[in-house]
Amino acid sequence: MHELSIAMEVCRMAEEKLGRDALPGLVEVGVDVGDDSGLEPASLQFCLEALLKEPPFTGARPIIMRQPGDVLRLSYLEVDDGCPDN
Amino acid sequence: MAVRTIDVREKVMARNDEIAADVRRRLEDAGVVALNLVSSPGSGKTLLLERTLAALGEDLGIAVVAGDVQTQNDADRLARHTTRLVQAVVTNGACHLDARQVAEALDHIDLDATRLLIIENVGNLVCPASWDLGETAKVVVFSVTEGEDKPLKYPKMFRQSRYAVLNKVDLLRHVPFDTTTALANARSVNPDLQFFFTSALSGIGLDEWFDFLRGLVRAPLAV
Numbered sequence: 001m002h003e004l005s006i007a008m009e010v011c012r013m014a015e016e017k018l019g020r021d022a023l024p025g026l027v028e029v030g031v032d033v034g035d036d037s038g039l040e041p042a043s044l045q046f047c048l049e050a051l052l053k054e055p056p057f058t059g060a061r062p063i064i065m066r067q068p069g070d071v072l073r074l075s076y077l078e079v080d081d082g083c084p085d086n
Numbered sequence: 087m088a089v090r091t092i093d094v095r096e097k098v099m100a101r102n103d104e105i106a107a108d109v110r111r112r113l114e115d116a117g118v119v120a121l122n123l124v125s126s127p128g129s130g131k132t133l134l135l136e137r138t139l140a141a142l143g144e145d146l147g148i149a150v151v152a153g154d155v156q157t158q159n160d161a162d163r164l165a166r167h168t169t170r171l172v173q174a175v176v177t178n179g180a181c182h183l184d185a186r187q188v189a190e191a192l193d194h195i196d197l198d199a200t201r202l203l204i205i206e207n208v209g210n211l212v213c214p215a216s217w218d219l220g221e222t223a224k225v226v227v228f229s230v231t232e233g234e235d236k237p238l239k240y241p242k243m244f245r246q247s248r249y250a251v252l253n254k255v256d257l258l259r260h261v262p263f264d265t266t267t268a269l270a271n272a273r274s275v276n277p278d279l280q281f282f283f284t285s286a287l288s289g290i291g292l293d294e295w296f297d298f299l300r301g302l303v304r305a306p307l308a309v
Contacts, residue, residue: 002212009098013101018092027089038215038242075094076093077092081089
């Protein structure tokens with residue numbers, strides 16, 4: 001339950017950062033999770049995978065990065081902007 | 087395809103923490119002390135609150151925000167002991183209260199007539215430790231039927247709490263609970279934890295608890 005709340009907040013932050021129209025281009029979401037954060041990383045991964053499969057997302061990969069301490073942070077967003085490489 | 091990486095590095099709880107800071111400001115501006123009561127389910131915090139409201143509700147201008155996963159049972163129980171508003175928050179499955187829910191509850195409470203706000207969190211010793219509600223202090227309630235190792239199993243909650251209430255002490259002669267070990271365990275994770283020993287059912291230790299609350303309202307803590 002707790003992990004689902006956190007996963008929903010991560011998705012809200014992604015939308016805030018990118019704007020709703022850009023969310024289909026989201027391909028990877030990096031989250032730092034501290035060993036003392038009170039979260040089960042596998043459960044958070046599961047919840048993020050479930051949410052990121054649903055529109056407006058299109059299956060972005062959640063990457064959970066274990067860290068010491070109680071950090072819980074949205075580390076990065078990886079986006080395909082749809083433009084061809086130069 | 088052109089993939090770019092956007093460095094964010096922002097706390098996931100940042101939004102909650104902003105709202106909690108706003109709640110804290112509102113309470114401080116109104117001169118209200120706020121306690122966030124946390125515990126596992128069944129520790130007796132609702133009965134402790136009932137007794138507290140019956141004894142001090144009017145004198146100390148106590149308002150309550152009661153959180154539960156389902157039902158308003160606790161809020162209904164508490165409302166029988168006070169004419170003051172008991173604001174119920176049903177989380178519909180969420181395992182904790184968050185700052186937004188408390189902020190919305192405050193909109194329905196007359197803060198000018200309130201000196202002490204008690205937030206009864208959802209019974210859970212894990213998740214509520216991660217959510218700042220804007221309280222002045224957390225009070226962790228645990229009972230002698232739960233085992234001495236609760237502080238070791240849930241260190242974050244005991245570390246974040248400023249006060250601990252060991253409840254149901256009237257049952258000590260019936261259960262194999264070692265109070266000395268429980269205190270040592272609690273102080274190993276939080277040496278500054280201040281303890282109260284109560285039986286909300288029999289009334290043991292409630293006078294000390296009530297005196298503490300009176301003192302808290304007279305001389306509020308720095309956060």
